[in-house]
Amino acid sequence: MASGDFCSPGQGMEILQQVCSKQFPPCNLREEDLLQNPYFSKLLLSLSQHMDESGLSLLLAKEQAQAWKEIRLRKTTWLRSEILQRVIQELLVDYYVKTQDTNLTSEDKKFHETLEQRLLVTELTHLLGPSQEKEIPPLLGLEKADLLELMPPSEDFVQMKARLQLEVEEQLKRKCFTLLCYHDPNSDADSETLKAAKVWKLAEVLVGEKQQCQDAKNQQKEQLVLLEKKSATYSQVLLRCLALLQRLLQEHRLKTQSELDRINAQYLEIKCSAMILKLRMEELKILSDTYTAEKVEVHRLIRDRLEGAIRLQEQDMEKSRQVLNTYEVLGEEFDRLVKEYTQLKQATENKRWALQEFNKAYH
DSSP states (O other): OOGGGSOOHHHHHHHHHHIIIIISOOOOOOHHHHHHOHHHHHHHHHHHTSBOTTSOBHHHHHHHHHHHHHHHHHHHHHHHHHHHHHHHHHHHHHHHHHHHHSOOOHHHHHHHHHHHHHHHHHHHHHHHOSOOOTTSOOGGGOOHHHHHTTSOOHHHHHHHHHHHHHHHHHHHHHHHHHHHHHHOGGGGGSOHHHHHHHHHHHHHHHHHHHHHHHHHHHHHHHHHHHHHHHHHHHHHHHHHHHHHHHHHIIIIIHHHHHHHHHHHHHHHHHHHHHHHHHHHHHHHHHHHHHOOHHHHHHHHHHHHHHHHHHHHHHHHHHHHHHHHHHHHTTTHHHHHHHHHHHHHHHHHHHHHHHHHHHHHHHO
């Protein structure tokens, strides 16, 4: 792989900004990813030259733009006819509402009746279609010629057509003024001339506001992309921070834990010794308050005598223990001698008692 196939850090950042900002949908590519995969970076650059911001190829994007343009033209044409038809229907609805409240002139009645008849025949003619196939029977057995016979007289139609334009203009003007007052409530108190001037510029104002909304949406979209990138970066930084904290915990805290425990043990040992010394000091204080020097001296002499007596008793005990050990060496013969000695001693005691009794009796 040639060195020219790789990209420098500066080029990697430039590619990242060019490719990932607009040409492609949001992606979590980093500069390190592009530097580690140079051919992938070149592929992204090549694709970005043949794709637009939405991800379509330039040819498809051009065809899509042309199709949308055609759709907007057809939509505009349809809206014009639809608006005109709805305005005419509203004129007829208003006419029927007025007939219940006020008395209309014969001209008004003739105009609205002619308009309604003409509109109804036209709608029925459209329902029949532009041409009927011979093998398919017509709807209700009607032909276009049958419907055309129901058309109003030509004179009435001419008069209706001349007045219809004025009525439609007046109705559209009222709707425009209503839309203007909805958009700008302060315009409700303006004169008709000022309202007409504002209506003339209302389309440009609405287009400008729509563009502002679109710009705000685009800016929001860019902010969302930026937020997504920052969220991904933030998550990676958090993971690195957690790894560092774990490393610090393992390398530092666990190593110093034994030293900390040793220091705590020494502290507790010293504290315990201090408590023992304090207890001993309290004990000596109580003794010093309880006994005087003379009492202490007498107790010392008594203790010395007692300790001397204890030593003498221990010496006698030791001598007796040695004698017993010497006698124990004799075994069963020693036991027999002890029994005989006991019997002789008991007999001697008995005779001594008898002699004492005899002497008492003699005297």
